[in-house]
Amino acid sequence: MSDTRTLTTSRRASRRTPAVPESSAKAVRLRSRILLYVALTLFGIIFLFPLVFMFVSSLKPDAQILQDIDSPMAFLPVGDISLDNYFGVFDRVPVAQFMFNSILVTVLTVGLGLIVNSMAGFALSRLEWKGRVVVLALVIATLIVPFETIAVPMVYWVAQLPTLVIEGGVLKYDFGWLNTYEVQIVPFIANAFSIFLFTQYFSTIPKSLDEAARIDGASWFTIYRRILVPLSGPAFATVAILTFLPAWNQYLWPLMVVQKEELRPVMVGMQYFFQLNTAWGEVMAYTSLITIPVLIVFLIFQRAFVSSIAASGVKG
DSSP: OHHHHHHHHHHHHHHHSOOOOHHHHHHHHHHHHHHHHHHHHHHHHHHHHHHHHHHHHTTSOHHHHHHHTTSGGGGSOOSSOOSHHHHHHHHHSOHHHHHHHHHHHHHHHHHHHHHHHHHHHHHHHHOOOTTHHHHHHHHHHGGGSOHHHHHHHHHHHHTTSEEEEEETTEEEEEEOOTTSSHHHHGGGSSOHHHHHHHHHHHHTSOTHHHHHHHHTTOOHHHHIIIIIHHHOHHHHHHHHHHHHHHHHTOOHHHHHHOOOGGGOOTTGGGGGGGSSSOOHHHHHHHHHHHHHHHHHHHHHHHHHHHHHHHHHTOOO
16 A cells, blocks of 8 residues: 555656756756856957957057047957057167066066975975964965065165176176166065965875885985976966066066166066157057067966966965
C-alpha cells in the first residue's frame, strides 16, 4: 500500500515539475552568453572612446577637431586626414630624446624594483624573525601617505646626497642628485604595494618546498632564486605593470628635479604644447606616441596580470 502511495506521489510531482528539454537548456545558456558578450562589447567600446578620439584627432588639423567635437565625426577618420601633426611634434620637441629618457628610467626602475621588492616580500613571507608583522604593517601604512606631501622634503634630501661626476675626463666627488638619471630612478625602486603583493603571493606557495630545500642544503637565497621566483611569474608580471605605469607617467617629480632638457621624460614634454597657442592636433599626436608603449606592455602581460590578482587575494 505504501509503495502505491509513493508511486502516486512521484507521478503527481513529475506532472507538476515537467523536465526541461536539454535543447531548451542549451538555448538558455547560449542566449545568456550572447547577452554577456554584447554587454562586455558595449562596455569595451565605451572605454575605448577616449583612445579612439585621441588617435583620430591626431590625424586632423585643429580647426576640424574643434568643428567635429560635438558630433560623431569626432570618432571617425574623415575629412582632412594627414600625418602633419606627427611631423609637427618632432619639429617642436626632441621626441626621440624624451622617449629614450623615459625608456631608460622605466626599465631600470622596473628591473631593480622587481629584485628589491621581491626579496623584501620573500623575507616578510618566508623567514621567521621578530618584528616581521610590525615591519609589514609599517610598509602597508606608507601607502596612505600621498607622494605630494613628501615631494618637497625629498627634493631637499636628494640635493644633499653625495655623487660622483666626470668633469674633463676626471672623476670628482660632489653633492646633489639634481639633473641626473638616478634622481628619477632610485627613490622609486622600493614600493610598498609591490612588497605587499609579493608577500601575499609568496604566502600562497607551500612552505614544505622550503623545508625540503633546506634539508638538501639549499640557502635561503637559493630557495628564493630557484624555487620562489620560477613559481611567481604572474606576481612578477603584475608588479612590472604596476611599476611601469607610474614610472612612465612621472610628471611632477621630474618637473621638480630635472631642468636639463636632455634628461626630461616624455610626460614633461607635454608642457611644450601649451605655450602661447595650444596646438591640439599636435597634443593628440604626442599623446598617441607616448600611449603606444603602455598599450603594448599591458597587452603582453594582461594574462599574467589577471591571474596574479586572482591568486594573490588582493581585492578592490
